[in-house]
Amino acid sequence: MGLFDGKKGIVFGVANKYSIAWGIAKVLAEEGADVGLSYAMPALERRVRPLAEQINARYLVKCDVQNDEEIEAAFEKAKEVFGTIDFLVHAIAYAKREDLDGLFVDTSRDGFHLAMDISVYSLVALTRAAAPLMPNGGSIVTMTYYGSEKVAPRYNVMGVAKAALEASVRYLAYDLGPKGIRVNAISAGPIKTLSAAGVSGFKKLYQYFPKVAPLRKHVTQEDIGHTAAFLLSDWARGITGEVIYVDSGYNILGLTAPLEEI
Numbered sequence: 001m002g003l004f005d006g007k008k009g010i011v012f013g014v015a016n017k018y019s020i021a022w023g024i025a026k027v028l029a030e031e032g033a034d035v036g037l038s039y040a041m042p043a044l045e046r047r048v049r050p051l052a053e054q055i056n057a058r059y060l061v062k063c064d065v066q067n068d069e070e071i072e073a074a075f076e077k078a079k080e081v082f083g084t085i086d087f088l089v090h091a092i093a094y095a096k097r098e099d100l101d102g103l104f105v106d107t108s109r110d111g112f113h114l115a116m117d118i119s120v121y122s123l124v125a126l127t128r129a130a131a132p133l134m135p136n137g138g139s140i141v142t143m144t145y146y147g148s149e150k151v152a153p154r155y156n157v158m159g160v161a162k163a164a165l166e167a168s169v170r171y172l173a174y175d176l177g178p179k180g181i182r183v184n185a186i187s188a189g190p191i192k193t194l195s196a197a198g199v200s201g202f203k204k205l206y207q208y209f210p211k212v213a214p215l216r217k218h219v220t221q222e223d224i225g226h227t228a229a230f231l232l233s234d235w236a237r238g239i240t241g242e243v244i245y246v247d248s249g250y251n252i253l254g255l256t257a258p259l260e261e262i
């Protein structure tokens with residue numbers, strides 16, 4: 001018996017096998033879920049289709065979250081394939097490369113809007129589209145990072161977007177709670193992915209992290225997958241509007257330099 005036997009849902013944000021979205025999809029499928037996948041660009045299908053086949057996904061849809069028609073079409077297709085769904089994973093973010101370098105004060109209006117649209121508004125849009133397919137309640141999980149709360153140099157506009165994303169989680173949880181739909185975020189420690197590679201200085205941060213995080217190790221795709229599975233499952237039925245840290249304990253630190261180096 002798997003934790004997700006008889007449960008259906010969609011994971012948005014698979015770019016390749018290193019994506020956090022893929023780590024989550026794999027765990028859900030292993031636990032018996034009927035998992036559909038969504039990706040952003042036609043060019044990605046080559047990479048994502050073999051992953052979909054690996055978990056016997058019946059649903060594989062391209063959806064650029066900046067495009068309302070594509071969102072509508074993705075959920076029409078979901079209704080056709082699944083009828084109803086139990087869970088949705090939003091693991092999507094984007095900012096211009098130049099806005100993930102240098103100073104936050106230099107962020108352009110255009111870059112700010114773009115980051116907010118793809119990384120924040122998309123959660124609102126996908127949640128609104130998914131809710132009618134969750135008549136018996138459901139669970140939604142998105143991905144955030146500690147740069148929302150504290151300054152992470154060069155994370156810049158994405159830190160501001162993640163703060164808005166976490167606030168959106170709370171407002172969505174409030175709106176949809178009466179329908180039995182829960183909305184939560186996972187705040188993950190650094191993981192080597194395509195998006196992470198776009199943040200200037202990520203490599204240094206990644207190397208530093210296990211030296212100071214209380215658990216003295218990196219978090220893995222599987223660590224995120226297991227926590228996401230918990231939040232998406234009935235075992236988390238009393239939890240909504242929360243940000244859960246999967247970061248080897250990094251967020252509890254007041255002093256992030258190793259003592260021996262001070």
Ligand code: NAP
Binds near residue numbers: 015040066092094
């Ligand atoms: P990833 O594999 O690059 O995933 C990011 C996904 O967002 C990609 O599939 C990307 O597709 C998609 N995306 C971008 N623009 C889109 C659009 N317009 N429409 C639909 N999808 C779009 O990187 P990841 O690290 O797994 O990121 C997943 C989530 O985890 C993000 O929210 C990220 O901020 C968060 N997170 C990551 C870390 C980390 O260290 N990696 C830590 C904390 C939180 P394209 O590749 O086609 O653009």
